[in-house]
Amino acid sequence: MKVALVGQPNCGKSTIFNVVAGYRSATANFPGTTVRIAWSKVRLNGLLFELVDLPGIYSLTASNPAEKSARDYLLSSDIDLIVNVVDASLLSRSLELTLELRETGIPMVVCLNMMDDARRKGIEIDARRLRELLRLPVVETVARRGVGVRNLFTQVGLQRGHAPAPAEALAWHRDVEAAVEAMEKYLPDGVSNKHLSRRFFAIKLLEGEGDGLTPAPTAATEAAAEGIREELAQMHGRPADSVVMSERHDRSMWLFEQAAKVGRPRADIRVALDNLVMHPVGGYVFLLLLLLGFFYGVFRVGSALEDVLLGAFESGFAAWLAPSLTAGTLAHAVVRSVWEGLAGGAAIVLPYLVPLLVGLAFLEDVGYLPRVAYLMDGLLHRIGLHGTSTVPLMLGYGCSVPACMATRILASRRDRFLACVLACLVPCSARSVVILALVAFYLGPLWALGVYAFNIVVVILAGRLLARLWPEVSPGMILEVPRYQWPSASVVVKKVWLRLREFVVVSWPLLVGGSVVLGLAEYRHWDQVINAGLAPLTGALGLPVAVGTTLIFGVLRKELSLLMLMQALGTSDIGSVLSSAQILVFTLFITFYTPCLATLVALATEIGKKLTALAVAFSFALALLLGVAARWLLGLLLAG
Amino acid sequence: MPVVSLDQVAAPARVRVVKVADGRRTRQLLAQLSIRVGSQLEVQRAAPLAGPILVGSAGSVVAVSRGLAGKVIVEVLA
Numbered sequence: 001m002k003v004a005l006v007g008q009p010n011c012g013k014s015t016i017f018n019v020v021a022g023y024r025s026a027t028a029n030f031p032g033t034t035v036r037i038a039w040s041k042v043r044l045n046g047l048l049f050e051l052v053d054l055p056g057i058y059s060l061t062a063s064n065p066a067e068k069s070a071r072d073y074l075l076s077s078d079i080d081l082i083v084n085v086v087d088a089s090l091l092s093r094s095l096e097l098t099l100e101l102r103e104t105g106i107p108m109v110v111c112l113n114m115m116d117d118a119r120r121k122g123i124e125i126d127a128r129r130l131r132e133l134l135r136l137p138v139v140e141t142v143a144r145r146g147v148g149v150r151n152l153f154t155q156v157g158l159q160r161g162h163a164p165a166p167a168e169a170l171a172w173h174r175d176v177e178a179a180v181e182a183m184e185k186y187l188p189d190g191v192s193n194k195h196l197s198r199r200f201f202a203i204k205l206l207e208g209e210g211d212g213l214t215p216a217p218t219a220a221t222e223a224a225a226e227g228i229r230e231e232l233a234q235m236h237g238r239p240a241d242s243v244v245m246s247e248r249h250d251r252s253m254w255l256f257e258q259a260a261k262v263g264r265p266r267a268d269i270r271v272a273l274d275n276l277v278m279h280p281v282g283g284y285v286f287l288l289l290l291l292l293g294f295f296y297g298v299f300r301v302g303s304a305l306e307d308v309l310l311g312a313f314e315s316g317f318a319a320w321l322a323p324s325l326t327a328g329t330l331a332h333a334v335v336r337s338v339w340e341g342l343a344g345g346a347a348i349v350l351p352y353l354v355p356l357l358v359g360l361a362f363l364e365d366v367g368y369l370p371r372v373a374y375l376m377d378g379l380l381h382r383i384g385l386h387g388t389s390t391v392p393l394m395l396g397y398g399c400s401v402p403a404c405m406a407t408r409i410l411a412s413r414r415d416r417f418l419a420c421v422l423a424c425l426v427p428c429s430a431r432s433v434v435i436l437a438l439v440a441f442y443l444g445p446l447w448a449l450g451v452y453a454f455n456i457v458v459v460i461l462a463g464r465l466l467a468r469l470w471p472e473v474s475p476g477m478i479l480e481v482p483r484y485q486w487p488s489a490s491v492v493v494k495k496v497w498l499r500l501r502e503f504v505v506v507s508w509p510l511l512v513g514g515s516v517v518l519g520l521a522e523y524r525h526w527d528q529v530i531n532a533g534l535a536p537l538t539g540a541l542g543l544p545v546a547v548g549t550t551l552i553f554g555v556l557r558k559e560l561s562l563l564m565l566m567q568a569l570g571t572s573d574i575g576s577v578l579s580s581a582q583i584l585v586f587t588l589f590i591t592f593y594t595p596c597l598a599t600l601v602a603l604a605t606e607i608g609k610k611l612t613a614l615a616v617a618f619s620f621a622l623a624l625l626l627g628v629a630a631r632w633l634l635g636l637l638l639a640g
Numbered sequence: 641m642p643v644v645s646l647d648q649v650a651a652p653a654r655v656r657v658v659k660v661a662d663g664r665r666t667r668q669l670l671a672q673l674s675i676r677v678g679s680q681l682e683v684q685r686a687a688p689l690a691g692p693i694l695v696g697s698a699g700s701v702v703a704v705s706r707g708l709a710g711k712v713i714v715e716v717l718a
Binding site for chain 2: 378
């Protein structure tokens with residue numbers, strides 16, 4: 001049976017999904033983490049479930065692409081049952097969606113999640129009373145700890161095929177009910193499709209939300225709806241959709257009063273924490289120190305490990321492999337390349353990547369990102385965006401692919417384009433590896449810090465430029481700021497692995513393969529042809545001609561550039577071959593030029609091929625401009 | 641009771657929404673997070689640099705950008 005997890009953003013749908021399906025749908029403590037539909041088959045209590053994890057929706061009125069995909073899926077797929085996940089600590093608001101979902105007529109189970117948080121806030125919920133009033137099964141869970149999830153699916157199995165029974169207590173005011181009934185009369189006979197009720201169609205038409213319904217309402221039905229809407233609006237002195245919304249609101253408030261008692265919240269240190277984190281001055285100082293500490297910490301851990309591991313790989317090659325190979329032979333070239341590919345992944349990428357991902361996962365799960373959005377909204381307005389874009393921009397420090405996907409929580413196409421382009425300019429973990437392993441390692445952590453700071457300046461200027469080229473009045477931000485949550489260690493580990501797997505399974509083999517290709521190319525002297533072709537570029541940047549091929553590898557994966565650089569230059573001690581200025585220019589160019597292949601695919605999906613081509617051209621031009629400028633400036637500075 | 645737009649309220653304060661002065665989309669966007677005519681809000685703080693207003697509504701905390709807040713007309717309760 002097909003079961004859809006439906007609920008408001010950040011109520012724990014994906015957490016429930018992961019409890020039963022294994023960690024497959026990334027979770028975090030901010031609204032809008034899930035932007036695409038996740039799907040899994042699971043066997044539970046002897047039953048086979050097709051479980052669907054939908055992006056969070058506040059109501060069945062979609063206001064951004066992520067919500068729209070959830071709504072469309074819900075209305076057009078053959079779902080056997082809805083599990084309505086409710087954040088129990090936000091019960092009164094969440095019940096509005098519960099009532100709206102109930103209208104669809106699809107069998108349904110209500111899952112009161114985060115019961116622990118509700119108790120902490122002093123909300124005591126009488127689940128039994130709620131069940132009687134809603135006439136739906138209600139199951140209490142604390143999904144984060146797996147509590148109640150098995151029971152939830154027992155109820156799901158039992159409820160199959162049982163559409164919600166009519167509930168007297170949930171009826172609306174008489175005149176509004178009359179309008180719904182009148183509307184139902186105008187619906188053609190075949191209109192209620194397999195699983196959506198006639199009442200649901202009627203209500204949606206009353207709300208003026210007819211688009212997206214299948215079958216689409218006829219012109220005659222729409223005309224009748226228009227008449228009923230106007231009548232209702234005249235009676236109430238406000239638009240019909242507002243009247244319907246008020247009815248749901250009214251009923252959910254009543255339900256809440258009947259089934260819940262609000263007592264005194266327990267004293268919570270988390271309130272005091274916000275006084276610091278969101279302080280008009282202290283908040284920014286905290287953010288700055290946190291980011292500094294974060295990248296410095298990653299660098300310290302990474303460089304210490306890199307030193308040890310790189311040395312181990314070098315001596316390993318000398319001790320085990322070199323004796324049985326003759327230098328200058330094909331075998332030597334191949335074995336050496338494979339070894340370097342392995343060493344690059346294990347000794348250079350992983351030492352930086354793992355701490356970076358752990359740190360980021362922690363920040364996401366603790367709930368800090370929406371606070372950053374709050375702090376940055378005012379500043380982002382100056383570059384033509386708003387605070388909600390903070391989420392994709394911050395995620396950009398991890399990987400550009402999820403960052404681009406996260407732009408689905410933005411409502412306007414123009415905002416999504418801007419946020420995508422800017423998020424791609426933010427150094428992702430792969431580029432951070434380049435910055436930390438090259439600039440911080442050879443020039444010192446302060447220089448690396450300079451690169452990050454410079455990057456932020458460029459992102460701001462690029463934002464201003466793009467916003468000026470594509471002006472639009474942004475609808476503004478409205479973002480829920482969730483409670484802090486102490487991240488669960490096992491979830492952090494699983495999340496890091498989910499993201500790390502991408503490197504281990506895709507990039508690392510690519511890295512070894514690329515290393516062999518480059519080794520062979522060198523062996524046959526083909527690389528000189530490629531390098532000669534790229535000579536104008538490397539020349540303009542003031543880099544050695546041999547660097548040319550590495551830039552091509554960078555399009556596949558950014559960290560490949562670094563590893564290929566070592567191979568192309570024939571040493572892992574880059575500092576002995578490149579000058580400080582060259583290291584900086586190389587890093588800057590790598591940081592800004594064309595996004596990697598995976599990101600290009602994600603970009604094309606999010607903003608279309610045309611805008612992607614535009615984004616690529618923009619970033620390439622920007623990288624070239626900055627690279628050449630940096631070369632001249634640094635030439636002057638470092639020479640003098 | 642003084643009636644002003646939400647962005648003019650000095651935090652902390654309790655307010656009641658009397659009008660949402662904008663089109664249907666904005667109204668729905670705000671209503672989804674329980675900012676609608678009649679709801680009581682707790683204005684907690686305002687971010688610097690014309691940043692958002694932080695309001696408590698129906699048990700959750702919501703950041704509303706200055707522009708949107710300007711469209712929410714409220715009366716200050718206490």
